[in-house]
Amino acid sequence: MSDCFQGAGIAFDLDGTLVDTAPDLVRALNAVVAEDGLQGVALADVRIMVGRGARVLIERAYSAQDRRLDPDIVDTKVQRFIDVYKAGIANLSSPFPRCIETLDFLAGKGARLSVCTNKPSVLADALLDALGMTHRFERVIGPDRTSAKKPDAAHFWSAVGDAGPNLALIGDSITDSACAKAAGIPCVILTHGYSEIPHQALGADAVLDSFESLPDKLAELWQGRS
Template sequence: MTARIVFDLDGTLIDSAPDIQGVANAVLQDMGVEPISLNDTRNFIGEGIHVLVSKVRAARDISDSAQEPMLDAFIARYDEAVTLTVLYPGVRDALETLVHSHRLGICTNKLYRPCVAVLKHLELDGFFGSVWGGDNPLGRKPDPSALLAAFEALGDGPPIYVGDSEVDAETARRASIPFFLFTEGYRKQSVDTMHHDVAFGNFEDLPELVETHIRQL
């Protein structure tokens, strides 16, 4: 049976926090403000760039009036923020296995252009038949609209959403889509407290977990 599998991006397929930290700190440096840490950055990722900038401002006690200028400065650098980003172990092999039998997509709160830029940089863009960024017209996660549209674009077949965060879990819950939780990403809560149907910490296990899930349908 051919499934439709949609993935989150940051914290799920890729560890992009070092690049995002670099962009944030370049913006802060231009303002004469102290940098944020890598741990701060991981905690700020997940709800889209507008929320990330708001959290950076809050962490450095920067006024609300700086939101739009900082957002513009961040976006101006974001397309090039790819050089420090790496795949989580086993991702490429898992995608190569899954794409032979299933249709794959992306639904992320990352802006579409930076999403496409990092997928191309990592030579992942050929795996996905549907890519939805956070600036899509339907809204950002946890609103499930873009996720449902990503599945619709992939055609028929049982759906699976793969993500790493509380936002992803809530999006899947609202969409009534089975959720596979990657436990080694940017989540803040314990696995036991998060909504999920399957939890895994190694992408080498994902293809068999998918097949097991499909057999049980």
């Protein structure tokens, strides 16, 4: 199995794949909506919407409580959300179980790891720095560091650079599976992540319940494509 990882390019989504960021996202969201007297949003409700971005989170929070959000102040609310979130970006967030051990195992076998996320790069950098994870990745590519964001294949190629020939995208949502399909590379979905669609219905090459199974599954997928 070891040889297949040498030089392999493995790109990871961030929110819901590497790190459970939903608790800090709901912290920031509830701080923003509370300023207008709204009730807090449940963590479970935020988890399925994380991939849609801050604007959707805020708009849905207001809509769910039958409150009209003036379009003229949406941008202000989004910026307020980002400011609150960034100020405590890793207060409640943590890598998913076995994430760090798996990253270190893959790197130890010669794999080249990167982050391919639709989270703004400044926030991705801040989160990974706060969690002490930055050094594990050759590149951290947010949408502002590439020509097109996921599900466009260009985002994946920006993340993996010249790694290969074995390649894969590890994620948790339809955005990740669609990006992998566009790039013509295997996709592994982790069920601990955030998706409004059942993970088994995302069309990925594999669906796993934990990081622990990832190395063996990647070796299997690459063998099947060789």
